[in-house]
Amino acid sequence: MSRYNQLQSKKYKLIKKMSNESPTSVTYSLISPNGFPLLLTLRDEKMGILMTNMGLLETSLKSKGFTPQIKKTFGEKKPIEYVQGEVCPKCGKPLIVVNNDKMISKCSDNKYNPVTKKGEPCDYVKWRENK
Ligand SMILES: [Zn+2]
Secondary structure (H helix, E strand, O other): HHHHHHHHHHHHHHHHHHHHOOOOEEEEEEEEEOOOOEEEEEEEEEEHHHHHHHHHHHHHHHHOOEEEEOOOOOOOOOOOOOEEEEEEOOHHHHEEEOOOOOOOEOOEEEEEEEOOOEEEEOOEEEEEEOO
């Protein structure tokens, strides 16, 4: 074996070793048929095999009732939730569910004004009592 071939052979072995250590992989974010969020990682040495297996896996998961977990992108607005059967005692507008550690709900007309430091045009807030 020539020096060149020896080097090539060594290089090939190294590449093979590296690809064994870091095979291609894909991770699925799923919701199980019982509603549990889970991550499933599929690994294969070759992208071609991985793609084939992904197709098989996806068909199988779908038939078993797994659904893809859709990640909420940053900055997406939460849908407004109104308090059922209750209106603002000050102005009669619907109340919005807040549910943080201070507030239970607030008037849907309560928009915080940083200048006056009050909710405007209506400042109604239902505070948590057990503080
Ligand atoms: Zn109000």
